[in-house]
Amino acid sequence: DAGVIQSPRHEVTEMGQEVTLRCKPISGHDYLFWYRQTMMRGLELLIYFNNNVPIDDSGMPEDRFSAKMPNASFSTLKIQPSEPRDSAVYFCASTRSTGVNTEAFFGQGTRLTVV
């Protein structure tokens, strides 16, 4: 398996524009997580899905952020409208719920810059 695949790797956009980040989890994994890395807060959990259903979106900063998982192999994180304070690295991770020892695998991240 190629691992968790995120696209794009880098995104530069102007304030007010819509941004869509994409993630393909590892095949067979039933959990998908979106994290954001910032200097101030470290690696913070935004939202996670189980079997394509959003379970907990309490980490989503505000209504400008939304996430979907239309099927088991694809998820999007959308920011509309984007603001400079959204600039960060966004990671997607996936795991399979086979037992307590299961680990989560991370994608390479999308570095978002909003100017």
Add this chain to the structure above:
Amino acid sequence: ILNVEQSPQSLHVQEGDSTNFTCSFPSSNFYALHWYRWETAKSPEALFVMTLNGDEKKKGRISATLNTKEGYSYLYIKGSQPEDSATYLCAPRMDSSYKLIFGSGTRLLVRP
């Protein structure tokens, strides 16, 4: 809000030194404790997953211990090498959901 604390925040050691750092988490409703290694410009990679009180895991020069009753885990690196320079993150699982809440990490720099 889950309180996960890692100390120290950063650590500078000389090549060959052994070092250790701490992860503290609530001791109730514990499921598992994950350690990740995160190199600059890369993605976090899993080191260990520990579940039982007294667990010890080892991978090469890196080892970890777990105390679930008092809510802490130690990560040890024996004979640090420059390639060990990274941020080491811990993340406890405190329920059955598989979500991981990460601490702020310990940033290790090993000088040649």
